[in-house]
Amino acid sequence: MDDPQQVLAEHWPMLSRIAASFAHDLVRRQDLLQDISIAVWHALPRWRGEGSQRAFVARVAHNRAIDVLAREQRLPTASLEEALPDPLADPVRQAESDQQRQALLIAVRRLPLGYRQVVSLSLEGFSQREIAQVLGMEENAVAQRLSRARRQLRDWMGATR
Numbered sequence: 001m002d003d004p005q006q007v008l009a010e011h012w013p014m015l016s017r018i019a020a021s022f023a024h025d026l027v028r029r030q031d032l033l034q035d036i037s038i039a040v041w042h043a044l045p046r047w048r049g050e051g052s053q054r055a056f057v058a059r060v061a062h063n064r065a066i067d068v069l070a071r072e073q074r075l076p077t078a079s080l081e082e083a084l085p086d087p088l089a090d091p092v093r094q095a096e097s098d099q100q101r102q103a104l105l106i107a108v109r110r111l112p113l114g115y116r117q118v119v120s121l122s123l124e125g126f127s128q129r130e131i132a133q134v135l136g137m138e139e140n141a142v143a144q145r146l147s148r149a150r151r152q153l154r155d156w157m158g159a160t161r
Contacts, residue, residue, distance in 0.1 A: 002053070004041045011057045014124050015040070018058065021108055021120040022065040032068055039064040051133055058124065059134040062117055069113070107156045115149035118142055 008015070015036055016029075023029040043060045047053060108119055121131045128146065132139040 002044065004044050007044060007053065007057065008037055008040060011040075011054060014054070014058065015061050017124065018061045018065060018120060020105065021116060022069055024109065032065060035068055036061045036064045052130070055126065055130050055134050058121060058126065062121070062134065066113070066117075103157060104153070107153050110156065111149055111152060115145055115152065118145045119149045119153070122146055 016033060019029050019033040019036060023032045040057055040060050043056075047056045108116055108123075111119060117135055118131055121134060122128075126134065128139050128142045131137075131146075132142045135142070
């Protein structure tokens with residue numbers, strides 16, 4: 001079995017982004033990330049090497065996030081705290097990039113849960129087949145949800161510009 005600390009460290013950026021797609025403010029995001037980490041830690045002994053470890057970890061993270069979301073019912077809207085900007089980057093481009101990233105994250109959070117799940121995994125680079133495996137869905141259902149979610153995001157993002 002892989003060392004849980006090593007697995008968490010390897011997948012930490014993905015887990016952080018998954019938590020950010022479900023939790024609006026920093027404190028809730030950190031709490032959710034802690035819940036997700038514990039869930040991954042406990043679930044790792046059940047991973048038998050069937051499929052990728054990355055997909056297994058993402059499935060555990062998504063399932064835990066959904067559990068927390070169901071428990072809390074509705075999260076209030078709050079401002080986002082993003083990573084520190086690159087000091088060498090063009091400040092105007094950095095600001096534009098940060099605004100686009102923030103707008104996308106806000107738009108993703110507005111999506112219905114089923115769409116939010118497939119979009120956040122897609123943004124993590126998972127294929128439609130992997131998303132289907134993570135979420136326990138048919139691949140064509142994933143494709144359909146992704147198409148509809150992307151259309152909705154384009155509409156929303158176009159409306160904010």
